[in-house]
Amino acid sequence: MSDPMPIDGRASGQGRVFQTGGDQYIEEHHHHYGAGPGSLLAPQPVGARPPRGASVPDSVRVPLVGRAPGILRDRADLMERLRAAVTGPGGDIHVLHGLGGCGKTAVAHALFTEAVRDHGRVGLWVNASERISLRGGMLAVAGDRGATAGELAAAAGGQRAAADLVWHYLDHSAQRWLLVLDNADDPTALEEGGWLRTSPLGTVLVTTRHATSPLWRGAGSARHPVGVLPEADAAQVLCDLAPDAGTAESARKVARRLGCLPLALTLAGSHLSHQLLESWSMDEYDRKLSEDSTALVDRGAAGSGSGQSRHLVGRTWQLSLDALAGQSLPEATTLLRLLSCWAADPVPLSVLMPVARGEVDFGHLDPPLAADRVEPALRGLLDHSLIGMVEADGRRCVEAHGVLLDSVAAGVPDAQRAALAEGAGRLLEAALPPDEAVPTGTPTGWELFAPHISRLLRTAPGERPVGLAVRITRLMRHAGNHPGALKQARYAADAAERCLGREHPVFLAARDAEAWALHYLAHFSDAEAVHRQTLAARERILGPDHPETLRSHLGLALSLNLVGRNEEAVRSFRSAVDGQRRVLGADAAETLFSRVSTLEPLSQLGRSGEFDEAAQVIEDCAQLLPPDHLTTVLAHHCYGEGLRVLGRYAEAESVARRTLADRTRLQGPEHPLTLAVLSLTARVARGLGKYGEAIATLQELIERREQVLGSEHLFVIENREWLAEWQAEAEARP
Incomplete structure (x- = not known):
């Protein structure tokens, strides 16, 4: 055997140089744990990928959340149930689910604080909003409960089952614990990693927007919906944060405007209490909200101690929509934008059927909403708590929060606004009962559509929304809601005057509706004046034989009769009847209605012969x-x-x-x-x-x-x- 060839080499730091002769097998393992025990931040070779789950929280013993409320309002019953779980034998999973901004994390924070302070539990808090933060947080939990640095490094590097390691140490903890998995809006992250389990030594509390995941239905799980606050408690939240800004009644008005949503209330109260250049009262803030509620409320983020998008009203919903897009449901965004054209009141599911049948097309929008994607998009919005299912007037409806709708509406691209409003109007038009000048019966179910038409009229005024408002006015009048009919008619007339002009037939229809409402409210002189103005305009614009002109003759006749001008009333009645016989036919419902209406003035004039003849x-x-x-x-x-x-x-x-x-x-x-x-x-x-x-x-x-x-x-x-x-x-x- 020849002498080995000499090799010169140097090593520094933790490097090694080997020199040998012949055939040798050498194996060496290096484990680098960084500065302290349990650290996952070991130095990596140049170009190497970091181990999976390398995002480690600064603490799992402290809730890393934005500003928590000093006093938790209204949640007494929920807290009592959760408190019993924490102090009980353990082994439970409790899921708080609801719309973003409803205060799920605030409830979790309050329970966490009590568990640690009052009940001697170890509190463990993990941000479960993303897979990487969930994995890093859970491994940090294992480290807190006693896992060694080597075990953690092996789990982080994929050399052993990470979830098994975590739950081994939770199951063998020397102290009882409460584990909070906050913002678990993607349940698949918990399911795929096997992170969600039970243990006899502790209680698991999950906060999520995802209301319907099968993962929440497992053994030992209890679900708790978290909604908006009652109005009195919502007002008190504002008073807690800004006690000098106004009265309790003023706070109620602001709370009502914000839909009693805890996130919006917290930001509003923070803004009111941290103003420097201005010092608005609650009443002034309420007036400002009508201009741009979302943008105004988000100004309070600076005072709340967190500018993260999850703590901004204007961004919190987008997180859920982004998640839906990631689940191949981008059309959920378009469906929610469509809903934002309407009010924060129940929307019957039947209103959306023309879209699902392809009769109203939103396929040209971005993202497109094809007919066969309406059902999956609805389910996606429900799953992420962006909408809820409710019963109203015996109908299955969906409902979204008002602040959410305002936020989504503000984010609609300008190029799509007109198309969405047009489609929203067509859907309401198809859903309403027939438009009848003379009622055949008392229609039902139309009340659900009134707030949606008002919202559409306010945000996208035009011929169709004004026409819909007039139809709603007539339905209100037929149902006997004359004050509501008058208010709606005047609102429609004002909108029509601004966007269509005083010569447009739809403006005149709104004025006609106003006159009829005045008539039934016993404002007979005012009704006569409006009827007379409308009749003159209709004769000039539509012509003397137009059905709407003849309808104005009838309205004027009724008003004249009730102010005691019976002879003039009879002449106007006859103008209406003669014209309707000629234009609509003797057997038309409107013609018969006008003939019936002549009976009263004939009797008041003492014309018994003509009265008996008219009784035919x-x-x-x-x-x-x-x-x-x-x-x-x-x-x-x-x-x-x-x-x-x-x-x-x-x-x-x-x-x-x-x-x-x-x-x-x-x-x-x-x-x-x-x-x-x-x-x-x-x-x-x-x-x-x-x-x-x-x-x-x-x-x-x-x-x-x-x-x-x-x-x-x-x-x-x-x-x-x-x-x-x-x-x-x-x-x-x-």
Whole structure:
């Protein structure tokens, strides 16, 4: 064997130089743990990838969260259940789920503090929002419970099962513990790593936006929904943070505007308490919120001690949408943008069916919302607590928080706003009952759409939203909600004037709706003035024979009759009837409605012959209209009123009783027209000399009208005067 060739070499630091001759097998292992025991931050060779899960939190003994509330409001029942779990035998998993910003982490923080301070538990807090932070945090938990540096390094490098290591040390902990997995919005991260388990030595608390994961349904798991605060508690949160900014009532207004969302309340209170150049009151802040609620609220982030996106109202929802996009559900963003065109009130699922059937197309938007992706997008939004399922008026609905909708609406690209608003309007239009100038019956279910139409009218005014607002006004009037109809009609008219002009037919339709609402609220002179203005404009713009012009003739006639100008009223009625016969036909519902309406002024003028001739309309309604059509009921009502005016009380009595039964059955006992027939029955009884019956009926009428119309309504005041008069008459009778 020849001598080995000499080799010169140097080593420094932890390097090694070997020199040998012949064939040798050498194996050497190096473990570098860094500065301290349990560290995962060992030096790595140049170009090497860091071990998986190398993100280590600064602490697992302290909740690394933004500013926690000094006082936890409203969550007493929830805290009691969680407190019992922490102090009990252990082995439970408790899941707090709900919309981002509802205070799930605040509840977890409060429980963590109590468990450590009052119950001697070891508190362990892990940020579970991302896989890397979850893995690093759980390994740090193992280190806290006694794992050696070598074991941790092997787990971090993939040389042993990391979750098994963590749970081994949790199962063998010398002290009982509470483990919080905060912001676990992607349950698959917990499931794939096997991180979520139970142990007899402790309690696991998970906070998540994901409400429906199968992972939460395992043995030993309990789910707790966390919602917004009650209004009183929400107002108190603002007062806690900014006690000098205003009264409790002012705080209630701000809380109501912010939907009682804890994150928004915390940021708003922080902003109010940290102003330097300005010092707004609660009332001033409330006014500012109407301009841009999301941007204004987020100004409070600087005062809250955290500028992270999770602690910003304007960004917190985007985290969930980004997660959905990562799960191949980008269309969830477009669906939520569509919902943001509407109000924070229940939206019937049926409204979205035309999209799912491809009848209303959103495929051209970015991201596109294809028909077959509506259902998965809905489920994705539900899973991430961006929307919730509710029942309203017997319908299955979805509902989103108002601040969320404002935030999402503010982020809609300008190029897509018009298309979304157009589609939202078409969907509401398809969902509403038929638009009838003369009601066939009392429609139901439309109330759900009123706030959505108002929101659309406010954010995207145009011909369709104004037209929808007019339809809602008519439905309100048919249902007897005359104050609501007046408010909605004026709002629609103002919007139409701004975006369409005073000559547009839709503006005139809104004014017509306003006049009818004034009429039914007994503002007869105002109603006459608006009807007269609308009639003149319609004759000029639409022509004298347009159906809407003829409808204005009818409205004007009704108002003239009620201000005592009966002759002029009859002429206007005849203009309406003659034109409708010519344009719509003698058997049209509107023509019959106008004919019925002439009965009252004819009786008031004492024209009994013409009145009896006009009463033929009752038979015509019975023959030409469907059973229980409200125009037929109105015909009996007007006929009974005419008989009373003519002093034919015996004939009027049976007509009034039948009409009262029909009104009550079809429109309900509290409808204003039902109460009008009740008034008729009382007056007929008085005319027949049945004072006991008349006074009892009148007293019932006053009580019910006060409940419906208010004690200061003209009709209520008039009825009280009648009561005094009739009681005096009854006492004076022999």
